[in-house]
Amino acid sequence: MKTSDFVFSPPTLKMFMKYGKFYRELSPIWDKLISEQNIASIYCPYSLGHSPEEVVFLETCRKYSEKDRYYHNIEHVVACLREFKEVEALAEHPSEIKAGLFSHDSIYDTHAANNEIKSAQYMRKGLQRIGFQNDFIERAGRIVLVTDHKTQVENIDEALTVDIDLSIFGKPTEIFNDYDKKIRQEYSWVPWDQYCAKRAQVLRSFLDRPQIYHTDYFRQKYEDKARMNLGRTIHDLERNVQKGL
Known part of the structure; x- marks a missing residue:
């Protein structure tokens, strides 16, 4: 160089x-x-x-x-x-x-x-x-x-x-929600309706997996909470899309 x-x-x-x-x-x-x-x-x-x-x-x-x-x-x-x-x-x-x-x-x-x-x-x-x-x-x-x-x-x-x-998916609700808010801030240039639709699609690609985590350690530690966090967030995002918000 x-x-x-x-x-x-x-x-x-x-x-x-x-x-x-x-x-x-x-x-x-x-x-x-x-x-x-x-x-x-x-x-x-x-x-x-x-x-x-x-x-x-x-x-x-x-x-x-x-x-x-x-x-x-x-x-x-x-x-x-x-x-x-x-x-x-x-x-x-x-x-x-x-x-x-x-x-x-x-x-x-x-x-x-x-x-x-x-x-x-x-x-x-x-x-x-x-x-x-x-x-x-x-x-x-x-x-x-x-x-x-x-x-x-x-x-x-x-x-x-x-x-x-992906460990953030399985964190306590308030930590996950803060993460989700920060992702939106990073994509603030995307119109809200488009963001909701795309974000729901991305998160569902993880939720639809037979298992979110590859290893036993992280499945035991985070899998259940991750599914709860993702399911709740996807529901809210898809509801926003349906309402045209």
Whole structure:
């Protein structure tokens, strides 16, 4: 990479004021991930004295701190990693899951349909810049891709990942309702009647599954409550469509 091809953009002071506690929670997880790979730090003349791993971490934090991210922000990443901590012993490649969860919504555009693909590409470039091995990058890339919830899950790591990403469905009613409100805020540009119809369709695609969650752990923890939350919300959305609200 040429110096002229790269502009380092760390989080702004305003972002640190709003999300600093989440950055601080993520930082030791990221540092441990780097140390496990035995990667030698390299000086970057274009990054204000930061090492490549610091650059990637700060850049990614900035992306998650962009305005109009009401749910898919750095708080969501921290929540996912907290969930993973409870099931880390079940994973085959826990470090790849951590890297994937950290990056899985790094690119988020509500007007686009390929956010997971772009997020995986963004993550791969960052990990390559740091010096991660190709097999690690490939596995972490798959972790990002399956969070589109359309890509076929192929192993326990991917199953845990999609369950973690959907864990919000099974949270207490007030937490789920807050999540649902934030999704609407992210799609505020969509007319209300169209939003209700499409949102009901998306949520029903999960409710109509024989099982929402892939793993026994998350089925036992969240399945029943998730079905209650989804069923209630779909009912309200479809009623709005019928009333023409």
